[in-house]
Amino acid sequence: MVMSETITKQKRVAAIFESFNKHLKNFLEETKPNHEEYTEFVKWADRLGKTGELPLFMDVFIETHVLRSMYSDKPGTEPSLLGPFYLEDAPVLEKPYKLPMRDNEKGEKLIFSGTVRNIDGEPLANTLVDMWHDDADGEYSAFGADAPDYNLRGRFYTDENGYFEVESIVPIPYQIPTQGATGEFLEIMGQHPYRPAHLHIMFEQEGYETLITQVFFEGDEWLESDVADGVRSSLLTKLHDNGDHKSASLDFVMRNK
Incomplete structure (x- = not known):
């Protein structure tokens, strides 16, 4: 079984690389970069790797297209x-669920709720929900924020009806890191660095x-030009003003394996 899986994986890798190589040749034939441009690209790619920004670049410019190709025709x-x-x-x-936060956490209180069901509409009880987001300064804990590592991060479970409700704060738009090679690329492309x-x-x-x-919120100024192209209309929800807090909800549907 292990040998069979290994052979299947090797064939898949070979097929993907063959297709990539074919399209790369077509791309080079179409754009005809000169050797100076090629050398500058290699230097830039080297900086991208050495500064540890490859995951950031892939998240911003590649992952969304991978997801679209995988799930565009699936329920x-x-x-x-x-x-x-x-x-x-x-x-x-x-x-009652509340994401960990500092005693003096800035930001508007948010109550976010939703249900989790399968594609047949049946509620999925005891689904593990993992939620995280930025703080009122646009920073993530453990990645620049002056906060404990798991600030505004937590896991919790849906109830017997597939329902959950959790307290946090309203996230804000933020800009991705621009000090390194990813920022260089954005500047050359004339692209802003903001996410809604x-x-x-x-x-x-x-x-x-x-x-x-x-989950995104209606009315955000960066919805139409998200630098990571991650916005989907089906993932939009409305922030309701309840006086002392904001609330929002969205329902989710999971696919069978």
Whole structure:
């Protein structure tokens, strides 16, 4: 069985590389870069790797297209980027669910809720929900924010009806890092570095594909030009003003494996 899986994987890698090589040749024939341009590209790619920005670049410019090609004709909630700011093993919360935050956490209180179902509309009880997002300064814990590693990060479970509700703060738009090779590329392309405000959310349930997606809010100025092209209309929700807090909700559908 292991040998068979290895051979299948090798064939798949070979087929992908063959296709990539064919399209690369067509691309070079079409664009006809000169050797100076090629050399500058190699230097830039070297900087991208040495500064550890390859995951950032792939998240911003490649991942969204991979996801679209994978799921464009499949039922269920559309996936969106995992992003470079995910941390494994976020704390598992107790009810009532509230993401860990500092005592003096800035930002507007948010109550976010939703349901998780399968493609037949059946509620998925005890689905593990992993949620994380930026703070009121546009920073992620463990990636620049002056906060504990798991600030505004947590895992919790849906109830018997597939429902969940969690307290946090309203995320804000932010710009991706621009000091390195990714920033150089954005400047050359004339592209701004901003992402609209969003929640990252991941769902895990036995017998179903892990769903990694994001939630966006209507009216955000960067929705139409998200630098990572991660916005999907089906992932938009409305922020409701409830006086002392904001609320929003969205329902999710997981695919069978």
